[in-house]
Amino acid sequence: MFLNRYDIDEYHDFHKILIRHAYYISFTIVSSYFLTYLIIPKLITAKTYYLVTFYFLIGSYIICVCSRIVVVHVLEPFLRTAPFGQETVLEIAMDVPKLITHYFPLTFSAAWIFAFIKLIKEQYAAQQHKFSLEKERAETELKALKAQLNPHFLFNTLNNIYSLSLMNSPVTSKSIARLSEILDHVLYRCNGRYVSLSAEITLIKNYIELEKLRYGERLVVNFRHTIDHDTVIAPLILLSLVENAFKHGAGEDIGQPVINIDLKLVNNHFRFTVLNSFMPGREKEENRIGINNITRQLRLLYPEEHDLSTTTYDNIFVVLLHINLNNSTYLKDKRYESKVSFS
Known part of the structure; x- marks a missing residue:
């Protein structure tokens, strides 16, 4: 059975959507782990916030630059029809306003939600652990009281x-x-x-x-x-x-x-x-x-x-x-x- 032109175009559009979503999910995972397992633990235990802020800015900048590089040099050649202009890696790295206004919200929007849920889950686990310890201590103290x-x-x-x-x-x-x-x-x-x-x-x-x-x-x-x-x-x-x-x-x-x-x-x-x-x-x-x-x-x-x-x-x-x-x-x-x- 042969596909007509309409089916072929629809098939290509579907694969383009999958690729875009794969790109978005991949960098969302990277930014989520960056926030959850590096920045937030340091933020909780840090005596000063200056170093944590520096880590966050540098890490966010690197993630946004990598995200833009993937878009320009990987996704666009695959999704667009040549010829078209492309920014160099240096131009991408120097275009800070675009990284801040476009790629930072795109990459970190879902990451904040993931980090928030993870933090609540850890707090709940910590409270349950504390409750378990309190219960064990209560039983021990009650035995001592008896x-x-x-x-x-x-x-x-x-x-x-x-x-x-x-x-x-x-x-x-x-x-x-x-x-x-x-x-x-x-x-x-x-x-x-x-x-x-x-x-x-x-x-x-x-x-x-x-x-x-x-x-x-x-x-x-x-x-x-x-x-x-x-x-x-x-x-x-x-x-x-x-x-x-x-x-x-x-x-x-x-x-x-x-x-x-x-x-x-x-x-x-x-x-x-x-x-x-x-x-x-x-x-x-x-x-x-x-x-x-x-x-x-x-x-x-x-x-x-x-x-x-x-x-x-x-x-x-x-x-x-x-x-x-x-x-x-x-x-x-x-x-x-x-x-x-x-x-």
């Missing part, structure tokens, strides 16, 4: 229980049971991300009762708790705040230390307040370090959904924790499960 129960507390409690046993005290068995419940909760029930709030309340009660063995009648502890329903909460955060009050409050107050603890849960709005007295001039920096560690844990567990504040007045150290449990990950997962099961 292993944080003060060894001095265990040592003193065992000594107190031993003393009670020597005196055949009737509270010896109750103390052993409380210590057993605390260890069971910390070692076995806190392996998940959440535990029931009622279990945490029981943990605090047992901890307080065992600490009373250490301080005796000189320690005043008031623990009030009101919840409209049982829910789940991150484990050991509350115990850490209570332990902090005993360690830096009652542990350093040689007078008659006072610790007031108030826990409330209403409509999934959780409030936890701890007040402890301290001796004037003995509010140590370790107290602040302990609070900072707890703050870091809360940021990992309840981002944007909690508020932890501290204040002091009249030798009283106050910690106030508020958590909006309506937006917790656990409740979101349960709502999603409910929707799926209902549908």
